[in-house]
Amino acid sequence: MNKFSLIWSNLFRRKVRTFLILFSVLVAFLLFALLRTVAGAFEVGIDFAGVDRLNVSPKYSIIDPLPITHLNEIDRLEGVASITHQTWFGGTYQGLNNFFPKFPVNPRAYFAMYSEFEISDVHLEAFANSRTGAVVPESMARQYDWQVGDRIPIEGDIWLMADGGKLWEFDLVGTYTTGGEAGLSSAFLFNYDYFDEARVEQTQGLVGWFTVKVANPDEAAALAAEIDALFENSMNPTRSATEAEFTRQFASQVGDIGLMMNGILSAVFFTILLLTANTMMQTFRERIPELAVLKTVGFTDVAVSLLIMSESILLCALGGALGIGLAILVSDAIGPQVEAFFGTFRLSTATIGTGMAIAVLLGIVVGLFPALSANRLQIVDALRK
Amino acid sequence: MAIVSLKGIDKVYTKGRETVEVLEGIDLEIDEGDFVALMGPSGSGKTTLLNLIGGIDQPTRGSVVVGGQQLVGLSSNKLAKWRSENIGFIFQSYNLLPVLTAQRNVALPLLLTKLSAAQRRRRTEVALQIVGLEDRAKHKPGELSGGQQQRVAIARAIVADPAVLICDEPTGDLDRDTANEILDLLEILNKDYGKTIIMVTHDPKAASHAHHILELDKGQLVKQVA
Numbered sequence: 001m002n003k004f005s006l007i008w009s010n011l012f013r014r015k016v017r018t019f020l021i022l023f024s025v026l027v028a029f030l031l032f033a034l035l036r037t038v039a040g041a042f043e044v045g046i047d048f049a050g051v052d053r054l055n056v057s058p059k060y061s062i063i064d065p066l067p068i069t070h071l072n073e074i075d076r077l078e079g080v081a082s083i084t085h086q087t088w089f090g091g092t093y094q095g096l097n098n099f100f101p102k103f104p105v106n107p108r109a110y111f112a113m114y115s116e117f118e119i120s121d122v123h124l125e126a127f128a129n130s131r132t133g134a135v136v137p138e139s140m141a142r143q144y145d146w147q148v149g150d151r152i153p154i155e156g157d158i159w160l161m162a163d164g165g166k167l168w169e170f171d172l173v174g175t176y177t178t179g180g181e182a183g184l185s186s187a188f189l190f191n192y193d194y195f196d197e198a199r200v201e202q203t204q205g206l207v208g209w210f211t212v213k214v215a216n217p218d219e220a221a222a223l224a225a226e227i228d229a230l231f232e233n234s235m236n237p238t239r240s241a242t243e244a245e246f247t248r249q250f251a252s253q254v255g256d257i258g259l260m261m262n263g264i265l266s267a268v269f270f271t272i273l274l275l276t277a278n279t280m281m282q283t284f285r286e287r288i289p290e291l292a293v294l295k296t297v298g299f300t301d302v303a304v305s306l307l308i309m310s311e312s313i314l315l316c317a318l319g320g321a322l323g324i325g326l327a328i329l330v331s332d333a334i335g336p337q338v339e340a341f342f343g344t345f346r347l348s349t350a351t352i353g354t355g356m357a358i359a360v361l362l363g364i365v366v367g368l369f370p371a372l373s374a375n376r377l378q379i380v381d382a383l384r385k
Numbered sequence: 386m387a388i389v390s391l392k393g394i395d396k397v398y399t400k401g402r403e404t405v406e407v408l409e410g411i412d413l414e415i416d417e418g419d420f421v422a423l424m425g426p427s428g429s430g431k432t433t434l435l436n437l438i439g440g441i442d443q444p445t446r447g448s449v450v451v452g453g454q455q456l457v458g459l460s461s462n463k464l465a466k467w468r469s470e471n472i473g474f475i476f477q478s479y480n481l482l483p484v485l486t487a488q489r490n491v492a493l494p495l496l497l498t499k500l501s502a503a504q505r506r507r508r509t510e511v512a513l514q515i516v517g518l519e520d521r522a523k524h525k526p527g528e529l530s531g532g533q534q535q536r537v538a539i540a541r542a543i544v545a546d547p548a549v550l551i552c553d554e555p556t557g558d559l560d561r562d563t564a565n566e567i568l569d570l571l572e573i574l575n576k577d578y579g580k581t582i583i584m585v586t587h588d589p590k591a592a593s594h595a596h597h598i599l600e601l602d603k604g605q606l607v608k609q610v611a
Contacts, residue, residue, distance in 0.1 A: 001489045001505075003496055009484040293480045296441055297494045297541070298469020300462045379441040383476075 007310045010287075018315070021279050025319025025362075026326065028272045029355055032265055033327030036351045039261045052217040053113070054224050055246035056210040059237040062088075065206035066236050073230060074212060079223045081215045084109035085192070087208035090158040091168065093144075100140060101187040102154065103208075104195035107135075111176070113211055123148075123174025127191070134170035134190040137178050146172050154188075159199050168198070211243070269362065276366045280312050284370035291374050292382030305371040312367025313360055320359025324352055388548060388581050389415035389438055394447035396433055396604075407433045408444070409604040415597075417548070420575045420582045422595035429601040431585040432553055438583060439472050439551040440464045452548055469497045473542030473580075477554035479534040481526040481541075487533075488513065488522040491540045498545065512540035515578075516570060532563035539570060543580070550574065552584040556591050568594045 012018050056074065058064040068085065075083050089102040107128040111119055119127075119135065127133045134152065146152065150172045160166060170190050178186045196204050212227070214220045224240035231238045284291075294304055328347050335345040394411035397404050408430045415421050423431045436442035437449050440456045441464075449456040452471050456464065481490045491512050495505040513519045516536040526534050535555060542550055552571065556564035572594055574580045584595060592598050600608040 001485075001492045001496070002502070005489070006485070006493075006496070009482075009489070013484040289480060290482055293474075293476075293482070294493070295465065296439075296468065296474050298465050298497045298545075300465040302462070303465075303497075380436055383480075 003307070003310075007307060007314060010307070011311050011314060014283075017279065021276055021315065022319045022322070024272055024275055025316055025359070026323040028268045029320045029323025029359060030327050030330070031268055031323075032358070033324045033347055033351055033355055034330060035261045035265060036354070037327070037331055037345060037347055039257045040348055040351065041345055052214055052220065053243040054212040054214060054220060054227070054240050055243050056212060056224075056227055056238050056240045057246065058209070059228075059239040062209070064236070065203075065208060066210070066238065068205050068207050070231065070236065070238070071207075071210060074210060074227055077223065077226060077230070079215050079219055079226075081213040082109070082113060083210055083212045084113045085207040085210045086110075087192070087195070087206070088158070089154075089156070089190075089195075091154040091156045093152065093154055098144070103187045103189055104192040105189050106192050107133075107189075110189065113213060117176050117178055119174060119176035123176070126173040127189075130171060130173050131191060131194045132169065132171050133173040133194075134188060135174040135176055136172065136188050137186050138175045139178075140186070140188065141172070141175050148172055148174060152188075159195070159203065161198050162200055164200075212240075269358070273362060273365060276312075276316065276362070277369070280308075280315075280366050280370050283311075284308060284373060288377065288382045291377055292379045295377065295379050296383070301375045301377075304377070305375040308374045309364070309367040309371040312370070313363030316359045316363035316366060317356065320356055320362075324355045328352075386417050387414040388417040388419075388452055389413070389583070390448075390450040391434075391437070392448045394434075394437065394444045394449065396430070396437065396442075397445045407604050408437075411447070411604075411606055413599070413606065415581065415583060417581055418575070418579050419597060420572070420595045421584070422592035422598045423583065423585045423601060424587070424589075424592055424598055425601035425607075430604045431601055434601065435551055435553055435583060435585050438549070439474060440468050466497075469494055469545060471547050471549060473545070473547040473550045475535070475538050475542050475550060475552040475555045477557040479526070479531075479538045479558075481534055481537055483526050486523050486525055487518060487529065487537045487540075490526070490537055491544050493541060494545045508544055509540075512544040513537075515543065515574075516540045530563075531559055532566060535559065535563075535567050536570065539567070539574075543574060543578070547580075549581045549583065552582060554585055554587065556586070556588065564588070564591065 056066075056070070058066055065087070071083055071085060074080060084106055086103045086105055089104060091102055092098065093100070107124060111117060111124055123135060127135045136146065141147075152170045152172055154168045154170065156166045156168050161168065192207075212223070214223050220242050224242070227240045228238050291304055294307070295301070299307075324347070331345055331347050391411055391413040394408050394413075395406065396408040397406050399405075411434065423434060425431050433442065437444055437456075438451060440449075440451065440459070443457060447457070454467060454471070456467070459467065482493070485493070488509055492505055492509045495508060498505070500508070510519065510522075513522055516539050518533060518536050518540065521529060521533060521537075526537070529537065535558075539555075550571070555571070556567050559567060568591055571582055571584070575582050582595075584591070586592050598608075598610040599606060600610070
């Protein structure tokens with residue numbers, strides 16, 4: 001026998017109670033890890049967004065389209081290195097459950113703008129030269145089991161075809177990689193020319209927003225102001241911001257994700273703290289005579305305190321590790337399903353590390369009072385109990 | 386040669402404004418290898434005297450020297466270390482840890498030593514053999530009879546090979562036959578292994594196994610019988 005086996009035996013002296021507490025801690029850390037991963041996925045989009053790219057969107061609402069004629073006017077401004085455009089297509093693929101963003105784009109201009117996305121020359125050429133061509137991230141192709149050459153039907157809900165039809169059909173001509181950090185930019189891309197020609201005539205010539213690469217990132221703010229000033233008195237005024245700022249604003253429309261997550265987690269951990277602390281204190285009270293015996297046979301006050309503290313830390317760390325382990329399994333299982341929306345959905349090392357640190361801290365806080373009480377225990381008084 | 390030497394011992398407990406004098410002017414010497422029974426009515430101070438000799442309580446006044454070590458004024462940590470090396474405790478209600486097997490209960494005091502795992506295991510086996518419970522090593526206290534539990538407690542008390550065994554009513558919870566077995570075992574430990582035994586008891590038959598009987602009344606030593 002060693003001290004660890006003594007701690008382990010004491011921890012499981014009342015198995016049902018210990019398993020219930022372990023389960024509570026497990027659920028708390030499962031929640032922690034998954035919610036942190038969700039919040040992290042939003043933050044990845046913000047971190048990833050370029051500071052040398054401006055997003056030029058409609059001033060009043062992102063659902064108001066902008067005329068594509070803005071593109072040439074912006075491109076003429078000094079300080080603009082390149083420009084492209086995107087449009088939110090909406091639409092569904094085989095039901096509402098299969099969500100992924102779909103953008104009609106100018107193939108060459110788009111991939112020149114997003115150089116972090118990698119596409120082979122063959123696939124890019126095929127995309128640029130195919131009227132109904134589309135390219136998707138490799139992860140999306142894997143998820144839906146698409147092969148190059150497949151015809152992919154999308155039912156339009158915002159944009160109708162000129163004949164009033166809703167069914168848009170695209171030919172998959174290639175795939176690209178996003179490095180797993182693409183966030184909302186990880187999308188089903190298809191040819192804008194086809195989209196523009198095929199849609200209802202009244203809506204032709206409209207795009208969702210422009211993306212502008214600035215020649216000098218230090219002058220991005222000035223260029224943004226210049227662009228907005230250019231269209232200030234037009235029918236379609238704009239609001240320009242760096243891509244990072246735009247992504248942050250987009251995320252904030254969903255809500256302050258971090259604040260919501262922290263609020264939920266604080267409530268969960270506070271409840272677990274009370275629950276576990278109560279159990280540890282109850283365990284301590286039940287064992288007062290035994291602790292006195294340990295002191296009698298020669299365990300010092302500090303040694304007895306450390307035994308109690310170790311039990312508490314072991315309980316919380318075990319629950320935390322199980323919860324985080326389960327979260328890893330869950331994220332591996334559901335990650336591919338939500339990757340199109342989040343870009344990436346995996347537990348980061350930071351989340352695992354923070355989770356375990358919180359678990360140990362929880363163990364220390366929970367064990368502190370029983371450990372101090374054990375330290376102060378007088379043998380003679382305790383043996384009488 | 387005296388292994389226990391108490392001089393001018395007073396012990397006063399304070400409860401609120403009330404003070405209770407439990408021991409008063411005790412002078413006592415116990416020789417090495419002796420087997421002493423402490424008798425007296427309830428509240429006479431027997432257990433308190435035992436606690437002072439065992440180093441788990443401190444006198445209000447006086448000197449307690451056990452095995453050449455002055456215990457008065459020692460820090461809690463030093464007393465703990467001293468107890469682990471010099472004293473074995475046997476309680477009326479056995480005080481075994483219910484979550485541990487007999488073997489692990491016996492091994493508890495050895496966790497504080499620098500012995501290797503193999504040495505600890507060997508010593509535990511020997512202690513269990515001495516008390517005749519080597520075949521119950523894997524049983525938990527709840528699976529043992531009262532007599533067997535007390536034997537485990539005795540094995541725990543002797544496993545670190547202390548010079549002095551402190552026994553507080555070791556047969557108080559046992560039937561006559563089992564009590565006799567335990568007392569016989571204590572006699573063996575005294576005669577064959579040279580342990581000094583100091584035993585508190587209410588039972589004259591139990592006390593008859595001792596070499597000397599000390600009687601306490603109202604905190605004072607009133608009689609010593611050889």
